[in-house]
Structure formats: structure tokens, C-alpha cells
Amino acid sequence: MAHEADERSTAPFGEGDENPSEAGNAFLIVNGVDLFPVKQSVVSIGRRIESVLVLNDPRVSRRHAELRCIRGRYVLFDMGSSGGTYINGKRVTHSVVYDGDVISLAGVHIIFRQKNLPRPDLNKTATF
Secondary structure, eight states, X not given: OOOOXXXXXXXXXXXXXXXXXXXXXXXXXXXXXXXXXXXXXXXXXXXXXXXXXXXXXXXXOTTOEEEEEETTEEEEEEOSOSSOEEETTEEOXXXXXXXXXXXXXXXXXXXXXXXXXXXXXXXXXXXX
């Protein structure tokens, strides 16, 4: 499911907003075949063996991106990668990701899926 850029929050996110108890309702599909359950509030992604999600592809930076669960929503952060981080074809430095979004890390495609989506409060505007 594609989302328009104006629906995404580009406001800065605070450190320490991650909530481990909210993580675990999402997973990533890497290159259309590999299933990676998101079980931690911060998932480091890159070529480094210390990364939570290791992508053994020379196009991916050693420390390429982080996926963080912040107040029930997942936010993808580019960590200064050389190849760039894209969501649905648009380059981002950080952005909320939504169920069905296609993430591209220097050409490696990852589909973000989230079960049990947070219920929106229709009377409030989301603030991050």
C-alpha cells in the first residue's frame, strides 16, 4: 500500500522513545523470499556482522539503517549510508513506515509488514 509523501511525518524523533514492549508485531521480507521477524525495538541493518539484520550485499553500507519502534509506529532511519535509503522510491533520512511499504537500501528491496496496527485516534493528530 503506497502512501503519499505528505502523509509521512518528517519531524525529528526523540532518542529513548523506543518501547520494547510494542515491538514484535512487524516483519520484513528481504528480496521477496527471506522473512525477518522484528522482535526488538531497534533493528540495525547493514553489512556488519554485529547488525541485527545482516545484508551481505556490497551495495549496502556496513551501518546502513535502523528500524525503531517508537510509540507503536516503526520509523526507518538512514545512518549516513553511501547508497541511500528509499521508501516507495523516495529517498529519506527518516520516515514512518507503513504496512506494505517497499524499502530499498542501495537496491536491496525489503517489504515492511505490520500486524495489529496501532489504532488511530481520530480526534488527534499524530505528533512525533
